[in-house]
Amino acid sequence: MDDKTPQGDADDLETWASRVAAITPDIHTHGNLTERSIASLLRMVREQLDLEVVFVGEFVDDHRVFRHISSKTIDAIIKPGQGHPRIESICQRIVDGRMPCVIPDVTPIRTTNGLPAYYHGMGAHVGVPVRFTDGRLYGVLCGFSFEPRADLDERDVKRLEMAAKAAARLLAQAEGRA
Template sequence: MGVSKGQTLFKIGPPWKHAMNTRQPLRPAASPPTEVCVVTADAAFEAREVSIRRAIGELLLVVRESLRLEVVFVAEIVKGRRVFKHVSTSLDASPVQEGGGNPLEETICQRILDGRLPAVIPNVRALIAEQGLSRDHDALGAHIGVPVHMPDGRLYGMLCGFSLGGSIALDERDVRRLEMAAGTTARLLAQADGRETTQTDPALF
């Protein structure tokens, strides 16, 4: 077959057109890099601890406002000392600070634990001389305190609260409410240690 003048048998275009006309296997488009968030055990523990500290703080706030106290705290007993772990206060300058502490024998907490003093004390100042307490207790009015026992029965420390100045009418009903709060606190502390997983509601009052 002849080819007439001006007629082409093959039409050759630019290389890119040729490539487009060539059948090639399709390749899936590359996916954007995926960011993987790895939560370490330490990070998870820290997040849980922060959450539990917040829950205990909210619980102490409810207790303090319900009982009309200026200070409510959870203290751990460590090697003969009372160490303040959680504090809720309405004071700008509280006599109780987290991380602070003193010898247990010098405290009202010890006297409640061993039975020398009841859970409710209407006026601390009236008992300072009788109980051999330091003059640091002069500013205290009413005081209430109960032990905090962990779910396994171990004594953790004390949950206490006090007012400054005048006394406040506290009774056995308030003691029972504080004991409920102490139980909830113990379960939250156990969760922080990884020993308890039961969720608790801090709104007890």
């Protein structure tokens, strides 16, 4: 993981932004190229933040549906196309401001926040909304680990926000919105 010294913050975020920009070319992308670009983006986020799983979830009606996933293991615990009711998700609670973008340890707050059993055993969770340039909400970019992570902070949220903007550009290009 990157050095989190105050002096390194600006350079670190600048380097992060240039890496994200390299993944999101200004050319119109289609199909597999878009999928590969989003996969590269998620892999970079997962590796840089040292998380087990990073995903882009789309809000479809009353559900959060996993669309793109990067996992440390081949058998990810979540799969593309799976979903849960939005109202049950940490993701929805982040979007509407009921929970912070960084949760260092989900397990001790799970029952007090009415989170479903599938959050049992989760360590850290970090997430941000994914919005198109017109302001429309697509869903979320989130990641989690199985161990608590007190080291995740606002700088990591800024990283995720940059990555969420890049993901939104890629998704918009795939939809022909760009």
